[in-house]
Amino acid sequence: MEQRYQAVSAVIHDGFSVVEVASRFGVSRQTIHSWLLKYEKSGLPGLTNHSHKPRSCSHQISGEIDVLICEMRRRNPGWGPRRIEFELNKVQIQPMPSRSAIYRAIKRANLIDPLARRRRDEKFKRWERAAPMELWQFDVVGGIYLADGAELKCLTGVDDHSRFCVSAGLMRRANSKSVCDHLQASLTRHGTPQEILTDNGKVFTGRFNSQKDIEVLFDKICRENGIEHLLTAPRSPTTTGKIERFHRTLRSEFLMEKKFESFEDAQWELDQFVLHYNTQRPHQSLDMATPMAKFSVGAPVVREMSHSSSTLPQGTWAARRIGGNGVISIAWQQISVGKHRAGQDVDVLITDSMVHVYYKDELLKTALRSNSKEVRKKRASVLRKSS
Numbered sequence: 001m002e003q004r005y006q007a008v009s010a011v012i013h014d015g016f017s018v019v020e021v022a023s024r025f026g027v028s029r030q031t032i033h034s035w036l037l038k039y040e041k042s043g044l045p046g047l048t049n050h051s052h053k054p055r056s057c058s059h060q061i062s063g064e065i066d067v068l069i070c071e072m073r074r075r076n077p078g079w080g081p082r083r084i085e086f087e088l089n090k091v092q093i094q095p096m097p098s099r100s101a102i103y104r105a106i107k108r109a110n111l112i113d114p115l116a117r118r119r120r121d122e123k124f125k126r127w128e129r130a131a132p133m134e135l136w137q138f139d140v141v142g143g144i145y146l147a148d149g150a151e152l153k154c155l156t157g158v159d160d161h162s163r164f165c166v167s168a169g170l171m172r173r174a175n176s177k178s179v180c181d182h183l184q185a186s187l188t189r190h191g192t193p194q195e196i197l198t199d200n201g202k203v204f205t206g207r208f209n210s211q212k213d214i215e216v217l218f219d220k221i222c223r224e225n226g227i228e229h230l231l232t233a234p235r236s237p238t239t240t241g242k243i244e245r246f247h248r249t250l251r252s253e254f255l256m257e258k259k260f261e262s263f264e265d266a267q268w269e270l271d272q273f274v275l276h277y278n279t280q281r282p283h284q285s286l287d288m289a290t291p292m293a294k295f296s297v298g299a300p301v302v303r304e305m306s307h308s309s310s311t312l313p314q315g316t317w318a319a320r321r322i323g324g325n326g327v328i329s330i331a332w333q334q335i336s337v338g339k340h341r342a343g344q345d346v347d348v349l350i351t352d353s354m355v356h357v358y359y360k361d362e363l364l365k366t367a368l369r370s371n372s373k374e375v376r377k378k379r380a381s382v383l384r385k386s387s
């Protein structure tokens with residue numbers, strides 16, 4: 001302040017030029033002019049130090065929006081900046097803060113646990129099927145407790161493409177019958193997928209059974225419905241990563257160490273959570289769409305048909321032999337019907353939009369046509385032509 005006053009005094013009282021004073025004090029001419037202007041307007045107080053902080057900031061969020069962001073985070077600790085941004089858009093907050101501004105707001109409020117963050121492996125690559133009903137992932141999860149201390153198990157299943165939960169059935173014991181009852185209920189409710197992926201649990205497969213070539217009930221249901229049952233490699237939980245991620249959501253947003261009064265109460269509350277998860281909860285991997293929105297688009301409706309029925313759809317019949325990998329080819333479209341049927345001859349009914357694969361009088365698979373190319377090498381059997 002003293003230096004500024006001396007410079008101003010040299011110009012006003014001593015008659016030195018601005019250029020001379022600027023050279024003497026080692027500052028620019030513009031600085032001397034600004035000091036003179038401040039002295040003329042405010043006198044000696046105008047030469048004191050002032051804050052360089054901007055008077056306003058165009059992208060600074062208001063106090064009301066800051067409080068709303070922090071309140072959302074406190075009520076839902078699992079919500080990150082992306083989810084909070086989505087929820088603010090739903091209620092049409094104006095002006096809309098950026099995602100980075102939301103992150104800074106919850107960080108200022110100490111609502112981020114630095115130890116809880118897990119960095120994704122750079123080698124990790126997410127994969128998914130191209131359409132609904134191509135692949136379902138199933139697993140059994142525990143950690144659901146009743147008030148009397150009993151632990152329940154749950155058969156969970158999600159559609160690989162849409163993350164739609166197709167099964168969330170509680171069991172007192174995770175035995176083969178209970179698991180398969182819930183599997184059959186899912187098939188009845190949602191239709192038949194092309195493939196099902198599970199781990200190597202005894203309720204799913206007899207792969208590690210002491211008896212060779214044993215077929216457990218789960219495999220039998222898959223075979224009878226024309227579903228190819230895929231198994232993960234031993235000690236490879238990331239193969240069923242989508243169902244494991246659903247379990248994480250189940251624990252953090254539904255269970256939260258709560259205990260239920262009865263088996264029926266637990267199943268009812270679980271059904272309500274699944275309904276919310278499928279139809280209302282936005283999913284970040286789906287660009288904030290709901291699983292129902294993705295599952296309902298393109299999922300084929302599967303109906304059982306009888307060859308003796310006069311209501312068979314009109315189309316073209318063709319004969320095929322199932323390859324060693326369990327796949328047949330129709331009009332350059334690959335359709336899997338299961339390796340256990342390798343070498344069998346099947347008849348295929350091709351309509352404008354669907355492909356139906358039959359073995360004798362059994363419908364093995366119904367799939368959407370992926371193209372409209374001509375069906376070659378038909379070799380349709382006389383029996384099919386006559387029917």
